[in-house]
Amino acid sequence: xxxxxxxxxxxxxxxxxxxxxxxxxxxxxxxxxxxxxxxxxxxxxxxxxxxxxxxxxxxxxxxxxxxxxxxxxxxxxxxxxxxxxxxxxxxxxxxxxxxxxxxxxxxxxxxxxxxxxxxxxxxxxxxxxxxxxxxxxxxxxxxxxxxxxxxxxxxxxxxxxxxxxxxxxxxxxxxxxxxxxxxxxxxxxxxxxxxxxxxxxxxxxxxxxxxxxxxxxxxxxxxxxxxxxxxxxxxxxxxxxxxxxxxxxxxxxxxxxxxxxxxxxxxxxxxxxxxxxxxxxxxxxxxxxxxxxxxxxxxxxxxxxxxxxxxxxxxxxxxxxxxxxxxxxxxxxxxxxxxxxxxxxxxxxxxxxxxxxxxxxxxxxxxxxxxxxxxxxxxxxxxxxxxxxxxxxxxxxxxxxxxxxxxxxxxxxxxxxxxxxxxxxxxxxxxxxxxxxxxxxxxxxxxx
Numbered sequence: 001x002x003x004x005x006x007x008x009x010x011x012x013x014x015x016x017x018x019x020x021x022x023x024x025x026x027x028x029x030x031x032x033x034x035x036x037x038x039x040x041x042x043x044x045x046x047x048x049x050x051x052x053x054x055x056x057x058x059x060x061x062x063x064x065x066x067x068x069x070x071x072x073x074x075x076x077x078x079x080x081x082x083x084x085x086x087x088x089x090x091x092x093x094x095x096x097x098x099x100x101x102x103x104x105x106x107x108x109x110x111x112x113x114x115x116x117x118x119x120x121x122x123x124x125x126x127x128x129x130x131x132x133x134x135x136x137x138x139x140x141x142x143x144x145x146x147x148x149x150x151x152x153x154x155x156x157x158x159x160x161x162x163x164x165x166x167x168x169x170x171x172x173x174x175x176x177x178x179x180x181x182x183x184x185x186x187x188x189x190x191x192x193x194x195x196x197x198x199x200x201x202x203x204x205x206x207x208x209x210x211x212x213x214x215x216x217x218x219x220x221x222x223x224x225x226x227x228x229x230x231x232x233x234x235x236x237x238x239x240x241x242x243x244x245x246x247x248x249x250x251x252x253x254x255x256x257x258x259x260x261x262x263x264x265x266x267x268x269x270x271x272x273x274x275x276x277x278x279x280x281x282x283x284x285x286x287x288x289x290x291x292x293x294x295x296x297x298x299x300x301x302x303x304x305x306x307x308x309x310x311x312x313x314x315x316x317x318x319x320x321x322x323x324x325x326x327x328x329x330x331x332x333x334x335x336x337x338x339x340x341x342x343x344x345x346x347x348x349x350x351x352x353x354x355x356x357x358x359x360x361x362x363x364x365x366x367x368x369x370x371x372x373x374x375x376x377x378x379x380x381x382x383x384x385x386x387x388x389x390x391x392x393x394x395x396x397x398x399x400x401x402x403x404x405x406x407x408x409x410x411x412x413x414x415x416x417x418x419x420x421x422x423x424x425x426x427x428x429x430x431x432x433x434x435x436x437x438x439x440x441x442x443x444x445x446x447x448x
Contacts, residue, residue: 013117017057018125021117024050024110025129028408029191030182032156039095042102044407051106051407058112069376070108074101076372077317080365084316096317096360099405106407107414111380114418119202122422126199130215133192137178137222149181157183173224189227190400192219194412197234197393201242201419209235226292227400237392241385242423290341294348296399297336299355305330307363314362318405320346323359347402353409354398377417386420 013021027047034042042048055062077100081093114122139145153162163184166176177185192215200212216231305326306314315323324346331337331349343349350356358366370391377387394413403409 011116011118013113013121017054017113017117018121020050020054020057021110021113021122021125022129023047024054024106024411025125025195028194028411029129029187030156031187031408039091040098043099043403047407047411048102048106051109054113055105055109058109058116061112061116065379066108066112066376069379070104073104073369073372073376076365076369077101080313080361080369081316083313083365084319084322085310085313086322089316089319089322092318092321093316096319096405100317100410103405103407103410104414107410110411111414111418114415115381115421117422119204119422122419123199123203123205126195126202129195130192130199133180133188134215134218134222136180137188140178140180141175141222145180146176146178149179152181153179153183156181177225178223185223185225186227186400188223189219189225190397190408192223193227193230193234193400194397194415197231197238198415198419200235201238201416201423230396230400233396234393237389237396241389241392242420290338293334293336293341295351295402298331298334299350299352299359301334302327302330302350303355303358306359311363313365314358314360317360318347319360320350351402352398353402353404354395356402356404357398360404373413380417381421382417383424386417386424389420390416 024047027044027050030046031043032045034045036042074097077097081090081097084093136145140149163179169175169177169185178188179185180188182188182191196212196215196219200208203211205211212231212235216228219228219231302323306323309326320327327346327349328343331343332339350359357370360366361369374387374391377390382390390413393416394409397412398409401408401412
């Protein structure tokens with residue numbers, strides 16, 4: 001036991017690495033892009049800069065198997081765009097390939113760094129971000145920070161990216177939701193939900209689940225939004241696949257207990273959602289909520305339509321122009337679609353990266369790439385429960401974010417992988433020590 005604790009205490013990140021991790025997470029939070037060419041934007045630019053510096057600092061710790069797995073995944077994506085229909089859109093799809101390669105590379109750099117840090121260090125950074133968001137939103141709501149935030153946002157983002165639905169927020173929530181230097185309120189709630197859910201996995205606090213529920217409660221009162229309800233759902237895969245780790249002899253008992261608690265959490269999410277977002281849910285039920293349609297219902301219907309027409313390779317990476325007419329046709333014939341809803345760009349109407357995976361890649365290549373990514377996670381040191389955890393949180397958070405080829409999407413998967421490694425590794429070491437310290441049976445020779 002002392003050896004395990006000693007090992008965890010020796011794993012520490014240098015101050016420079018911690019600063020770069022913070023910069024990476026800040027880039028995910030802000031989502032600021034730089035246009036490096038006319039067609040290729042550098043999305044989450046601070047994350048890109050931090051990721052490249054982390055990659056350089058960890059260059060001696062990059063394992064050949066990890067690199068081979070990453071190149072294999074990129075090769076699968078390349079094969080998928082070469083398999084997609086109509087080569088006149090190949091240039092646009094190749095742009096998507098460049099973006100997703102960039103996103104996977106910097107996410108891997110963050111992974112290599114995080115797994116060599118102390119759990120208390122990583123948990124401290126994540127909790128610090130959550131507290132920063134809570135305090136910042138309080139200051140924006142009650143202490144005049146909104147004016148400063150709006151000025152900064154006007155300089156960081158294009159006019160088309162800046163959220164302008166404050167009147168809708170007043171009608172649904174009774175107030176203007178905080179944006180805290182981001183382009184829209186959902187960016188704040190997404191980052192808060194993501195970082196707090198990873199903190200739940202990494203933290204070693206005894207009563208961390210109560211703190212997690214407290215964070216959720218603060219979020220619901222300070223920055224209301226349906227995305228926060230995902231916090232309860234994100235705790236379910238943690239309880240199912242990671243909680244208890246590799247404790248010998250407890251797998252069945254832990255699974256039954258986790259299943260029962262998970263069902264209670266799902267019911268609680270429905271009840272709390274009804275209490276805090278009754279107006280929003282009523283609009284959704286009556287087909288009046290455009291945001292929910294474009295985030296969930298619409299992309300799902302388009303994905304099913306893609307399975308019928310392009311099951312082999314879908315629309316290709318960032319292939320919205322190829323299926324523009326098809327998307328409009330699906331939307332216009334959908335039961336919940338309102339003709340008054342405006343669609344300036346098809347890419348803005350498909351804001352769910354889980355369904356974009358299937359829209360871009362189709363049923364065949366979509367499945368092949370999921371398998372390829374899972375094999376890469378295996379090479380990174382994850383067991384099957386941890387891989388299932390990663391895909392569960394990736395799918396859940398996909399209901400609140402688009403930009404499939406962007407760093408935010410793949411940071412969800414790879415940060416989840418790092419959290420799983422940090423969470424399970426000490427328990428595996430303890431299990432191995434327990435087995436190795438068990439007395440060895442003695443064989444006694446019986447004299448005839």
